[in-house]
Each structure stands twice: as structure tokens, then as C-alpha cells.
Amino acid sequence: MKRIGVLTSGGDSPGMNAAIRAVVRKAIFHKLEVYGVYYGYAGLISGHIEKLEIGSVGDIIHRGGTMLYTARCEEFKTLEGQLKAIEQLKKLGIEALVVIGGDGSFQGAKKLTEHGFPCIGVPGTIDNDIPGTDFTIGFDTALNTIIQAIDKIRDTATSHERTYVIEVMGRNAGDLALWSGLADGAETILIPEENYEMSDVIARLQRGHARGKKHSIIVVAEGVGSGMDIGKQIQEQTSFETRVTVLGHIQRGGSPTASDRVLASRLGSKAVELLLDGQAGKMVGIQGNILVSHDIDEALAKKHLIDQDMYQLSKELSI
Template sequence: MKKIAVLTSGGDAPGMNAAIRAVVRTGLDKGLTVMGIQRGFSGLINGEIFQMERRSVSDIIQRGGTILRTARSDEFRTEAGQKKAATILNTFGIDGLVVIGGDGSFHGAQALSKYGIKTIGIPGTIDNDLAYTDFTIGFDTSVNTVLDAINKLRDTSTSHERVSVIEVMGRNCGDIALYSGLAGGAESVIIPEKGYNSNELCKMILEGKLRGKMHNLIIVAEGVGGANEIAQKIEEVTGIGARATVLGHIQRGGSPTANDRILASRLGYRAVELLIEGKSSTVVGVRGGKVIDMDINEALAMEAKFDEELYLIGEALSY
């Protein structure tokens, strides 16, 4: 292993830059040449590859987004596109590739490994929807961004004695809603894993009003969606004013938390170690506080996890 490369793919996540920094500086520390690939697999196919030095990753650990940029690539989804990408890597003499992203990015790394490219995947996605790892890079920052919004919306919700319905990201995984809802003291968390009953929701709000409750916060995961429709239904049934707020891509931005910076640094370091050890088609993650690695096929095949205990705690504390 003499030359490695790193790219970011899919949706951006706070902490990706910290992971890039860790890969680059670990590689250089171990005597490797490190190349950066711009715009993910799209940039790889187009040969957007440049050499990185220690200065290339200076002053980026605190920055959100990704300095390497990211882009979708329909061409890379094809067999011809994947062969071209592998040819480009071989042309540049790149022995190993670190891919930072979510499940779609991991599928890309998986495809390249079939053409003899040594690949290691680092989980970078706010959704926290990769079952093999407890947490993904960017998730903690996203939860804290949502929590900040909850705190602000609570002020106006209390002032107007209304219901605030807040829609958060996460695709079909409810973790952002679950964690931010618990931390923010939400009255109800609506997630794809559990679903909801609109009549029960309205009943809860009315019962709270009888107890003297002045406002309600409802967190809705985008996998359920329909925050505006839920707010409209609540107002129609209960007669209490309800407003919907869709937080959108604000959840992907901002300076990463300490937890995300540390996680990214640990995983980036281990990814380079694995390449030096000759590993391929492998992903890194964290479980029980310890860094782990796993075959990429096994990791992608794992069923989605759901923290039932955390959900029950949230329900018990919401009334």
C-alpha cells in the first residue's frame, strides 16, 4: 500500500471534514501518498483527483459540509461507469480507497471492490440508518441542531398556547426524531418504526389541556411526513392552534459537535490502518464505544435497529 484516496459521497454530514482530515494525516503519518477525489463517484469517473498534504486539511475540523464536495452520479450506477471508475483509480496508481458516506456510498464501494479496488467505508450520514454501527458521523450534530430549533419553537409555542409540529430529517429512520424529541421534552414523537393514530394524538393534546398544559411539541420524522397535514388535523379536531415547521437541510449544516469530530477522527484513523493491513470491502463503525470493522456485505445486509427502550422512556416522560 503506497497510495490511497478519499472521497465523500451522498448527502453531506457535519464531521465529514474531520474524517477527511483524519484519513489524510494518518496516511501521511504512515508514509503513504494521499489523493483527494472531488465530487464523489462523479468526480472519480471524471478524473477530478489531486494530491493532498497536511496543509490541505488545515483548519477544517470545525467546518460542516465537505471540502471535497459531493455529487450524485447516474453513470456510476451502471456497470460501465463502475468499470471506468476502477480504471481511473488504476491509472492514478491508487492502491486503496476510503469512501465516506451512507448506504448508497457503501454500495458504490462494494461495487468497486469487485474490480479489485481495496475499499474501506466510513459512515457519514445524519440519518443514523446503518444498522451495523451505533452512530454515524453527523447524527449527533443534527440532533443538536434540531434541539436548538425545538428550544426556540417552544418559546413561541408557549406564548401563543399552541401546538408546534416539527418535521425532521432521517429518511425512513426515526432516530433524529427520537433522540431530539427525548432531549427536547416533546409531548409526542412520530416515527416510521411505530407509526401513529391521529385520534390518539388529538386525545392526548386535549387531555393535556384539561390538566392545564399550555402548549405541545410534536416531532415528526420525514419518513412519516405530512407535518402540515398533522397540524391541520390537530387544529380541526381540538380547536387549538397548530403550526407546522419543516426544518429541512438546516439539519445537515453547522460546525460538528465534539462527539462527531472525535468519532470521525477515530474512524478515519482506523480506515487507513485497515488499508495498510490489506483489508478490503470493509466498513468501520462504533459499537459500545469501541471502534469495530465489518465486511461491507454483512454490514449492508443487517436489519435496521430501533431503540425500543428509548422510545418507551420518551413516552413515559412526555406527560
């Protein structure tokens, strides 16, 4: 193997640049040429591909987002689009591809591998919803962004004696809500993996109010539903002054934490090692602080699971 490519796809996440840097420099260390694919699978089809050198990835490890940019691409979901992408890679003599992204990105890597083009997936998404790895690149940074926001909201919640509903990202996974809610002492955490009754939420708020509690924080994962709707129901059923904050895309940006930088560097490097070892159709991950690899098929077939012990603990500590 002499040439490999690297691309980022789907939603950006802090630490993607660190992963790109690791792929490029690990590959060059092993005498490989590296090509960056700009704008994800869309750029792969259009041929927006450039050779990357050591200096190309200098001064990016601390930057959020992705220097290769990212884009959605409906055309790549078709057989014709996939074959166009492979043709573009073959024109440049690129023999394998590292794909950094979430489950949609992994689906693309899986398709290319099925067509005979070797790919390795690196899990980069703030949602932390990829089976086969304890953590995905960007989760820790997004989590800390949420915690900082809730800390500030708690100050004003205390001053005004209000109930605050905070909607966080995560798509259909509740990790961001669960971890931030536990870290910030939220009274209630609503996640898509667990059913809830609004009557239970109301009862918990009323019990707190009865013992003299002046404010409450409720963290809602976006996969549960609208934080605005939940806030409206609370206001109507309790008469407690309630405010809603939807944190939105602020959670995706920012300089990656040390944890995400190190994780991205390790996973990006591991991806290159797998390609050098002749492996394809794999994803890299970390479990128990040990780097692992799994078939992408296997990872995509599994369902993301929440840490039930942590969820139970959050309820026990918020009595």
C-alpha cells in the same frame, strides 16, 4: 501499498471534513500518498482527483460540509461507470479507496471491491441509519441543531399557547426525531419504525389541555409523512391553534460538535489502518465506544433498528 484515495458521497454531514483530515494525516504518517476525489463518484469517473498534502487538510476540522464536495451519480450505478472509475484510479496508481458517506455510498464501495479494487467505508450521515455502528458522523451535530431549534420554538409556543408540529430529517430512520423529542420533552414523537393512530395523538393533546397544559410539541420524522398534513389534521380535529415548522437542510450544516469531530477522527484513522492491514470491503464503526469493523455486505443486509427502550421511555415521560 503506496497510494490511497478518499472521497465523500451522498448527503453531506458535519464531521466529514474531520474524517477526511484523519484519513489524509494518518496515511501520510504511515508514508502513504493520499489523493482526494472531488464530487464523489461523479468525480471518480471524470478523473477530478488531486494529491493531498498535510496542509491540504489544515483548518478544516471545525468546518461543516465537505471540502471534497459531493454529488449524485447515476452513471456510477452501471458496470460501465464503475469500470471507468477504476480506470481513473489506476491511472494515478491509487491502490485503495476510503469512502465516507451513507448506505448508497457503501453500495458503491461494495461494487468497487467486487471488481477487485479495495475500499473501506466510513459512515457519514446525519440519519444514523447504518447498521453496525452506534453512531454515524454528523448525527450528534444535527441532533443538537434540532434541539436548539425546538428550544426556541417552545418559547413562542408558550407565549402564544399553541401546538407546534416540527418535522425533522432522517429519511426512513427515526433516530433524529426520537432523540430530539426525548431531549426536548416532546408530547408526541412520530417515527417510521412505529405505527401510530392519529386518534391517539389527538387524545394525548386533549388530555394535556384538560389538565391546563398551554402548549404542546410534536416531533415528526420525515419518513412518517408530511408534518404539514399532520398539523392540518390536528387543527381540524381539536381546534387548537397549530403551527408547523419543517427544519429542512438547516440540520445538515454547521460546525461539528466535539463528539462528531472525535468520532470522525477515530473512524477515519481506523479506515486507513484496515487498508494497511490488507483488508477490503469493510466498514468501520463504533459500538460501546469501541472501534469495530464489519463486512459492508453484512451491514447493508441488516435493517436499521430503533432503540425500543428509548421510544418507550419517551412515551412514559410525556404523559
